[in-house]
Amino acid sequence: MHSRSEPQPKIRALILGHSFVKRLDRYVHTSPCSKVDSNFGFSRDTMEISYHGVGGRTVDSLYRDLNVLLRIRPHIVALEIGSNDLCAPGTRPESVASKIEDFASHLVKQYGVIYVVVGQMLFRDKLPPQVPDYNSKVNVANRVLKALLGGATSWCYWTHRKSWRSRVSLYCDGVHLSQFGLFKYYMSLRMALVHVAKQL
Helix, strand or coil, rough: CCCCCCCCCCCEEEEEEEHHHHHHHHHHHHCCCCCCCCCCCCCCCEEEEEEHHHHCCCCHHHHHHHHHHHCCCCCEEECEEEHCCCCCCCCHHHHHHHHHHHHHHHHHHHCCCCCEEEEEECCCCCCCCCCCCCCCHHHHHHHHHHHCCCCCCEEEEECCCCCCCCCCEEECCCCCCCCCHHHHHHHHHHHHHHHHHHHC
């Protein structure tokens, strides 16, 4: 514990995952909205936010990007992954959820991350033609993730606030987030970071 007179160390947070993170990174650096800030409104003296998103990433392929953790050495990782895994025919959502839990554990045990926030997977309006039950699989994967991560001390499942079934939240491709959806995503992640930072 730090005494009141001691300066608190800067918290480093990394938002890591697939194209949602890549698009969020671009959004926060270009949005004219006064409520949006690339550092999520935190003073850089207390928290510094970094982004690493690669389109198409699955849980397995995200392991390729872990050198970024050696460079940033984050205390917190907000993880956005799993939805691309569910696009593969025959993929069991329970297996994807288990892989995500293993990945979170790997970040803590091998890279010294203090806390991992695993974001809820979102529905799509345009379903993968090879997986017409995609949204049903998302439901199952989220439910299993919530059960697997519940009660853990080093990671948690984060439910994004507000409704995500509205088409207004989605980009015209029916997969990615619109400007409105990105704003809701940004605000939800900010809430997650505030929640976790209080526990460190």
